Amino acid sequence: MVKKVCFLIVGLLVGYSIIAYTADLTARIKIDTERKIGEIDKHIYGNFTEHLGRCIYGGIYDPGSKLSDKEGFRKDVLEAAKGLNVTILRWPGGNFVSGYHWLDGVGPKDKRPERTDLAWQTPEPNTFGTDEFVEFCRKLGTEPYFAVNLGTGTLDEARNWVEYCNVKDGPYYAELRKKYGHAEPYNVMYWSLGNEMDGWWQMGHKNADDYGKFALEAAKLMKWTSPDIKLIAAGSSNFYGGADPHGWNRIVLDYLKDYIDYIALHKYVGNRDNDYYSFMASTMDIYDRTQIVEGQIMEAMSKMRQPRQIYVAWDEYNVWYRARGGAAARGRNALEEKYNLEDALVVAGFLNAFINNAHIVKMANMAQLVNVIAPMFTSETGMFRQTIYFPLALYANNSFGVALDAFVDSPTFDTEQWKQVPYLDVSVAYNNGDVIINVVNRHMTDNIKTKILSQTGEFSGTFTVHEVNGPDIKMENTFGSEPIHTVKKPDISVNGNSFTVEFPAHSYTMIRGKLK
Numbered sequence: 001m002v003k004k005v006c007f008l009i010v011g012l013l014v015g016y017s018i019i020a021y022t023a024d025l026t027a028r029i030k031i032d033t034e035r036k037i038g039e040i041d042k043h044i045y046g047n048f049t050e051h052l053g054r055c056i057y058g059g060i061y062d063p064g065s066k067l068s069d070k071e072g073f074r075k076d077v078l079e080a081a082k083g084l085n086v087t088i089l090r091w092p093g094g095n096f097v098s099g100y101h102w103l104d105g106v107g108p109k110d111k112r113p114e115r116t117d118l119a120w121q122t123p124e125p126n127t128f129g130t131d132e133f134v135e136f137c138r139k140l141g142t143e144p145y146f147a148v149n150l151g152t153g154t155l156d157e158a159r160n161w162v163e164y165c166n167v168k169d170g171p172y173y174a175e176l177r178k179k180y181g182h183a184e185p186y187n188v189m190y191w192s193l194g195n196e197m198d199g200w201w202q203m204g205h206k207n208a209d210d211y212g213k214f215a216l217e218a219a220k221l222m223k224w225t226s227p228d229i230k231l232i233a234a235g236s237s238n239f240y241g242g243a244d245p246h247g248w249n250r251i252v253l254d255y256l257k258d259y260i261d262y263i264a265l266h267k268y269v270g271n272r273d274n275d276y277y278s279f280m281a282s283t284m285d286i287y288d289r290t291q292i293v294e295g296q297i298m299e300a301m302s303k304m305r306q307p308r309q310i311y312v313a314w315d316e317y318n319v320w321y322r323a324r325g326g327a328a329a330r331g332r333n334a335l336e337e338k339y340n341l342e343d344a345l346v347v348a349g350f351l352n353a354f355i356n357n358a359h360i361v362k363m364a365n366m367a368q369l370v371n372v373i374a375p376m377f378t379s380e381t382g383m384f385r386q387t388i389y390f391p392l393a394l395y396a397n398n399s400f401g402v403a404l405d406a407f408v409d410s411p412t413f414d415t416e417q418w419k420q421v422p423y424l425d426v427s428v429a430y431n432n433g434d435v436i437i438n439v440v441n442r443h444m445t446d447n448i449k450t451k452i453l454s455q456t457g458e459f460s461g462t463f464t465v466h467e468v469n470g471p472d473i474k475m476e477n478t479f480g481s482e483p484i485h486t487v488k489k490p491d492i493s494v495n496g497n498s499f500t501v502e503f504p505a506h507s508y509t510m511i512r513g514k515l516k
């Protein structure tokens with residue numbers, strides 16, 4: 001398995017010559033349809049839209065643009081977003097939500113007040129609000145997921161918003177929705193109790209006890225208004241020096257366990273030091289943090305009045321490090337990260353981690369949908385798909401069913417933080433006799449010849465192969481040029497219980513075919 005560079009010294013009577021030869025790296029993936037991790041929840045292919053930079057205004061919503069429909073939604077963005085099969089869409093933030101008053105964003109547009117958003121230091125015109133967001137979700141065919149303001153907001157604001165969205169008729173806010181032209185309730189089923197409330201950067205930041213108590217009261221009122229809604233607690237946002245994410249999660253779970261269905265975690269990674277292998281290994285953290293929180297969930301559930309499963313929602317994840325500080329993180333062009341091939345491989349690593357924890361991770365939302373740390377990027381005259389678009393689209397359109405616990409025997413690498421990281425990062429989904437094998441070859445220079453074996457049943461027929469790769473790990477896409485994209489490779493004809501594939505260096509490959 002280990003790369004062997006051997007120097008064969010051949011002694012000759014007349015002297016010595018040195019012949020160098022290289023043996024290819026090899027690996028094995030063993031698939032057993034009986035080794036099930038759990039059902040893959042379609043909501044792991046979620047996304048996120050925040051009032052931030054050009055995500056909403058100039059991204060999904062651009063009234064007056066030649067590229068928009070009559071309601072003001074960018075048609076090109078909508079079409080490209082459909083290619084991502086977005087299953088659930090979080091809104092309106094993010095840090096923005098902790099200063100957002102939803103009533104500012106409903107009713108006649110000329111009566112809506114302009115405000116200053118302090119999270120990203122920009123004017124907020126409020127011309128896009130609840131009704132527009134729900135309309136966008138319908139056009140996209142996705143499930144809306146709202147976050148309430150538990151920073152500067154009140155308990156009443158939270159429960160009134162639920163009433164506006166979900167109550168058919170009668171009370172004041174349901175009638176207000178009707179008055180504004182929306183007779184039927186929206187039935188928004190997913191609501192998060194604030195955003196990153198553990199962070200000092202959050203408006204109305206609280207300690208875990210204060211958040212737990214406040215969120216509990218909000219949860220009660222929201223559930224009493226619309227009993228079937230699912231609630232998501234704001235878990236730890238990220239690892240920052242001095243923070244105690246595990247302590248936060250334990251306390252919050254203890255307060256909220258009888259009301260919540262998920263606890264939200266966030267993760268952003270980057271390659272500041274230009275250390276390729278550390279960057280490739282950075283998604284290993286998803287496994288550790290998921291496992292730690294799973295244990296904490298078990299502890300909280302053991303104290304529930306009526307035991308019910310709580311799940312993990314990674315409701316913000318992505319690569320984000322370039323547009324992270326100073327001017328790049330403020331104003332109209334905030335967070336306009338440009339992605340390259342190595343970022344796309346890391347995104348595939350995130351998705352493998354969610355699938356490999358499918359029993360407990362039941363939601364994940366790439367942050368964000370367009371322009372702001374996003375798979376799509378617009379200008380006034382067009383758009384392009386960033387490198388990270390392509391792995392996400394392949395997973396979100398294929399990897400459903402049951403996640404299988406594949407055995408992977410791969411050569412490994414070490415980084416300062418992570419040891420014995422396999423070059424091959426693998427997840428496997430099994431769906432009605434179809435097996436979907438996702439493989440990232442993290443090796444920077446070498447292909448890995450891999451034998452794929454079935455432990456239960458036979459592979460049969462034509463297997464399709466799709467690959468995301470490129471000549472250079474730093475290669476980016478731009479307007480009119482998407483050199484990093486999905487390539488359909490020649491099909492493989494497979495019959496029997498094994499086949500061999502060579503995964504190219506720095507690539508993501510998806511293989512799909514029958515296993516019965």
Ligand code: AHR
Nearest residue numbers: 093094095096195196367
């Ligand atoms: O997605 C960008 C920001 O990252 C979000 O507003 C916030 O929740 C997180 O810190």
